Amino acid sequence: MTEVRPFTKSANTTMGMMFLVLLALLPPAGAGIFHYGARAALIMGISTLTAVLCELLWELLLRRPVTVNDYSAAVSGLILGMILPPSVPLYFPVLGSAAGMLLAKLPFGGIGRNLLNPAMTGKLLLLLLFRDAMNDFSVSGEEALTPLRQLAGGDAVSLSDMLTGNTAACIGTGSTAAVLVTAAFLLLTGITDLMIPMGSFMSFTLLMILFGNNGWNPVFLAVQYMGGAFLFTVFVMAQDYSTRPLTRKGRFLYGCGLGAGIAVLRLFGYAEQAAVSALAVMNLTVPFLDAHTMPRPFGIRQSPMETRRIRRRDRRALLRKRRVRAELPEDDFDSDILESDIGVSFEDAEEVRMKAEESVRDGAEQAAWQEKHE
């Protein structure tokens, strides 16, 4: 029996939202299987299964309420599978998925409490452990370069191949078209919003134009957008509820930082897998962003302009107050402000106040106001 208002609640549940995310992830996963074969399906399957089992075992062993039915573990597992190259050994997804869940998510208290994105943590760990294998995008023995490598090497890059996914990439991030379908689905169902992508696109584009040595070249920009995991990170991974800021402003800034991070890592840094590293850094800023982007409540004016104006007014009042004091005889002045402290008679204080009012009426009023508001 519920005794508390409201007596009606939205049909929305965490489980429902996560199930929609799983559905949304199907097109890029399907594209991955189509291009890289059954092995891709196996990797994603193992990864998903490991994540779910880890959460289940953890919760059973520690006698916590079992939460695997909210699908969040499955989503993390599937995403990790999707950001692995198609030719990794089959113990990679097991290791990555388990590390993601057991290091990043579960010890912090499960869904909503983790600082780092579990899929990202898993991938980062695999990258650090197995750098070569994680950057080997060959499929069935054929050597293949990622579009970004091709671009850096001065080779021609086929944009249409990048769109369909017929290219060397991670399983789920190869087909730009499929990733955009996912993004559109998530946006239309209201699961994500455009704040993070907006910020990312702005900063990423700006840095790419300024420092990419290709100016406005649309092909260069398109390859940068479509290559690597930029779109997948911005539209899917960065939108992980647990590890994104709560407020719109915070999300926008988070997006700006993410886009800038990816651009900087691609242009000046260790180029492979820039997106995941940038995301890791941005994850760490979320508590800071949350604390400093609290929205201004309805009806409370606190814009920086307003704050400055109030400060200026207060400062002027303070100056006037000092001027009033300077014009008064020393002892009388004391009795005025310390009336209550040292018990000077009311009449004395009154006389001083009258004097002050006569000389600089406005100033005295301001001073009184100031005193009251301190």
Place this chain on the structure above:
Amino acid sequence: MAIGTFRGGIHPYDGKELSRHTRIRTVVPHSDIVVFPLKQHMGRPAVPVVAPGDPVLTGQRIAKADGEFSADLHASVSGVVTAIRDFHVAGGGTERSIIIRNDGRFSEIPYPEPRRFEELTDAVIIRAVKQAGIVGMGGAGLPSHIKLSPEHPEQIDYVIANCVECEPYMTSDYRRMVENPGKLINGLRIVLKVFPRARGILAIDEQLRDVIRELRSITRDDPRIYVKRVQTKYPQGSERQLIYAVTGRTLNGKMLPSDIGCIVHNVDTLVAVNQAVMLYEPLLTRLITVSGDCVAKPGNFRVRIGMSYDELIERAGGFVREPALILDGGTMTGRRIRDLHVPVTKMSSQIVALSRDRAEVMRETACSRCARCVEACPNHLVPIQLLRDAERQNEDAFITHNGLECCQCQSCSYICPSKLPLSLRITEMRESIVSRPEKAGDYSRRLFG
């Protein structure tokens, strides 16, 4: 013209179709006992001016206001006062009440001849409203004459008639606007008389096109009254959100509408003002929506104050199936009631009987930080942060995070996918802080003593 609204808000199922098409039915109590709780308003309970054994007539004053935020109370039936004792009320618990044995004749006190408000002075209008015992019918129960007498009446720029019923299932204001728009407009004109510089605005839900058309045509020749549409959204009828939607002025939790030159009155209040000023009629009846899937004939009823809820439901045809949930008020801000043997008061607004308790089956799960509550909050707060502050009993953090700005609209609890009791905990914490003025400062202004 753009349709006014605010950022945030939700769209719950409104159930208004159930009751919006039937005419208002006037019902009088048939039962012997009619009960008048002494506290039907914001301030202190009224003081009885009758004693057991006294005969009373309909419209006679039976209790007088005690203090500024209290209101007079009038008998809505004729008969004999039998007792003054504690009686169960809809809010739970008991209140001291005057109990009158109804003689069924409804003989009225003689009223003077109707008068024209144009010739009256402001003081006479305000006194008439005060003597009629009118309180704000939006739910808080602030006596209306207080809103009519702000410190600087010449600084009031807008008098807003709140014709937005955002609460689910409620249609009484809509029926009122359909059936007697003249009384509403006249009530608004009376209030405008008190505020010489003000413009009158009828803020109406955009979906009520028939009413908008009708009121626009009635007010076409009145240079001071405007009809403004606002979006269909919960809580659009909340004072702060309505003022913003209509005038663009913002109001925070520390302020009263008169601080920014606005006065907001409910439809039913304006009609009561009209009756009180023109016809000397005290507040004896109130419009109540009886709705929900368990009620045989849902609709709106003009009910005499003091009639019991179960008698009212009987007039609405009784229950067609066993209700799992009976609410005093709507599904968003209402209260569950179990005992139906409670009187209708000036603050009652509707009774909703539902066969299924939807919220009951929903289990609480862990917060996923989806930020739905942040998007929904009409006051632009971060409810999940406030919930954490409240759970840790950290009052300072709660105040820093502007928890005192919460208006208890319940939107966060409604929208939460994890079904967390956000609004409940925030309200508890807020009330415990606001009850101590030294901690809450100006936020205690709305408590009124």
